[in-house]
Amino acid sequence: MAPHANVDVEIEPVTDTSSVVFNDPVQIKTVRPQKFTIDHVLHHRQTGTAVPNTVAAFASANMFKSKAALGKPNARRQFDHRLTEESKSRKPSSLKEAMKYYRAGTISLCGGLPSSEYFPFEELNAKVPMAPAFSEAETAMSGVSVSSGKYDAVRDGRSDLDLAIALNYGQAMGPGALIRFLTEHTEIVHDPLYSDWEICLTAGTTSALEIALRMFTDKSQYVITEEYTFSSAIEAVVPLGAKMLGIKMDADGMLPEELDSVLSEWDESARRAPKPFLMYTVPTGQNPTASTQSLERRRQIYAVAEKHDLFILEDEPYYFLQMDPFVSGRTHNVPSPFKPAGVADFLANLVPSYLSIDTSGRVLRMDSFSKIIAPGSRCGWVTGSPKVIERFMRHSEVSAQNPSGFVMVALHKLLDENWGHKGFLEWLMYIRSEYTRRRDIMVNACEEHxxxxxxxxxxxxxxxxxxxxxxxxxxxxxxxxxxxxxxxxxxxxxxxxxxxxxxxxxxxxxxxxxxxxxxxxxxxxxxxxxxxxxxxxxxxxxxxxxxxxxxxxxxxxxxxxxxxxx
Incomplete structure (x- = not known):
């Protein structure tokens, strides 16, 4: 697996598919700020913006980004010209907008926010693993009980998120406590090249995809994808009156030369459809083919996207399940107790995401806890340029609104208060090891049977x-x-x-x-x-x-x- 390139990237639209130019680090005259790592989190929180802890408080990634992130240039494009009329016509929720004026001590007679005294949950408890003792047996022996009280944040100051906040109505982007964690996670893992990216929580990637399709897809349009793709994506596109355009693949996923050829030769009259501009892809462990795009393949496809002005929906539920190579007849063992690698080594060996090479704001990355925590969490998040995320929130406000409050409290307790970023990344190493072992068992079984x-x-x-x-x-x-x-x-x-x-x-x-x-x-x-x-x-x-x-x-x-x- 290719490591992150520690260089500046410039993307130039030209007439072929080799338009990514990597500057020689020796010749770079400007010094980039130090990359944000897990070692910076504590100091950054101590000196940064506090998490807002009122009901339905506004939050944004910009509140929690490092100086390194904020010092980068903005995305070169916003892609509001690609939005559907439905998406353009959506207005902010009047009731949610009014909460901008809510302060501690404000008497609200505006929104229909039920009083927390009528929430029949005074405290919730869960037993979770202590990193890195993640197995079921170890959790049974050494797991810790975490609890959330109704007023831990508002009255007692013991937490940044409690039941009184999480179980009430909230803003579409999600509570500040989770937005802060995911903002830090995004910097640590992806280190986006532009500064004004934003984040919004979702009710899982399937819901996020349906919203994104409504934002960018009109009737009679084509949505570009691999020739074999996630069945639910097909089932979401067809009822919108749109069609799928499958691009040929090899073992490394979508073929960039085929994508370029199809778009360069597009005939609107013959196709009875405008030239496509929306691309949906699952770059890592693709569902269903399991293909994984190399860094070079992603650069090539991004170059085609620059040339033809494509907007990319990057669906990455399996991103952290990148495995060691398969060796015939061998099954990787998961040591007990589990021994995680160093965080820096783990991250360096992940194929960089489209988000991490995007300079134009033409990527909406969709992440999910479904494959790395639990599908029933129905919780994920999207990351993209600010105008795209703003429109995404307008759609969310009149649909799922945000994930379940119970789930958001549980995730905050697990990820932020118990594991922290290091523990979370070690958990991802653990499940990657477990799935690598399972992969080996299946492929060896295929070779035998x-x-x-x-x-x-x-x-x-x-x-x-x-x-x-x-x-x-x-x-x-x-x-x-x-x-x-x-x-x-x-x-x-x-x-x-x-x-x-x-x-x-x-x-x-x-x-x-x-x-x-x-x-x-x-x-x-x-x-x-x-x-x-x-x-x-x-x-x-x-x-x-x-x-x-x-x-x-x-x-x-x-x-x-x-x-x-x-």
Whole structure:
């Protein structure tokens, strides 16, 4: 995995896809401020802005950024010219705007904020791991109980967020305590190149994507994505009257030359649609293919975005699940007790995000706690240029508003008051190690049990998924139809393998579910996940998938080591 380049970046729109210019650090005359790290957090908090601790208080990333972040130039663009008429027409919530005037001691007869004395929760408690003793067994033995009282922040000053604040109505961006933590996290991990980025909490990435699509997508437009993409993204785009435009991929994700070619040759008359400007991508551990874009690939795609003025929706739920390389026959062990690497080393070995190379403000990054804490948290956050985030908040105000107050309190207690940034990053190292071990188990099982005559794969570098390619030309129907398999026949074969595996008690996902342009499949794929099943069940499940493939492709059954057929 490529380390962050410690250099200034200048992006120049030109006529090819090599438009990223990296200045020679030796020749740079201006000295960049010292990068914000976890070592700076305590002093920064002591000397910076206090977290507002009134009900429905306004907060923003700018309140909590370091001097290094604030000293950078603003984003070169704001992309409000790309907004839909629906998004442009949204006005701020009158009631929420009025809370700008709320101060301690103010008597509010304005908003319908229920009195906290009628919240039937005086205190909530949870037992959580102490970093780095993260396993279930260790948590049972050495975990700590954290609690949130109703008035910890307002009356007692023991916390920056309590139940009285979190369980009441709040601003769309979320409470200041979480905005502060995520602002610091963004600087530590991504170190954006422009200064005026902002953050807004979300009710998870699926909700964030739906809002973003409403902000940027009109009827009859195309949304650019990989040729195989997240099925929920397809299901969100189609009802808006828009279409998906799938770009060819390889093992490193979307092909930049193919993206450039499609956009350069766009014919509005033939396509009956304007040239696309919105791109949705899952760069790391892509769902469903598990492809991970290298830093060079991201630079190339960003250069195409600069050339064609694309706006990028960067969906990154698996960003921190970037794994060590797979070695055949080996399974990475997770030591007990877990021994995390140094934070600096961990961060240096993450492929930099689109947010971290963006200078134009053309990236809206979508993060989520779903894959790194728990899906039921229904909590995430978006980061982008200020006008884009302002419009995002206008949409949030009339939909999800913000995540559940119970969740926000729990996350604040876990991340800020218990783990801190170092503990959180060590937790991310821990789950990365666990998923690396699970990845190894699954890929080794594939090597042992899947018929290589028809099945092939590339070991995932990140994420939770394993993408298996199946050679249609080896199926009996291919032979019977003289090599002319139509789409209906492809689906027939796909269904047969799916049902055969299901009859043996194993569910796998059909590749056609993820085809961005429905009905254009020419190859057969299946998606498996090593996230859901217990580790000891993964091998048995893959063996049954191998049995389903052998059955449907007319191959001999696999012989077990003791000589008995499976």
């Amino acid at each position: 899947l018929p290589r005559e028809v099945a092939s794969w590339v070991a995932p570098k990140a994420g939770m998924f394993h993408w298996i390619s199946v050679d249609l030309t080896k199926h009996p129907l291919y032979q019977s139809k003289c090599g002319n398999i139509d789409y209906a026949t492809l689906l027939e074969i796909e269904e047969a393998v799916f049902v055969s595996a299901a009859e043996q008690g194993v569910l796998i996902a059909k590749g056609s579910w993820f085809r961005s342009q429905k009905g254009t499949d020419t190859e057969l794929f299946f998606r498996t996940t090593f996230a859901a099943a217990p580790a000891e069940k993964i091998v048995d499940a893959i063996a049954k998938v191998g049995g389903a493939l052998r059955k449907e492709f007319g191959l001999p059954e696999q012989q077990a080591q003791n000589g008995h057929a499976r």
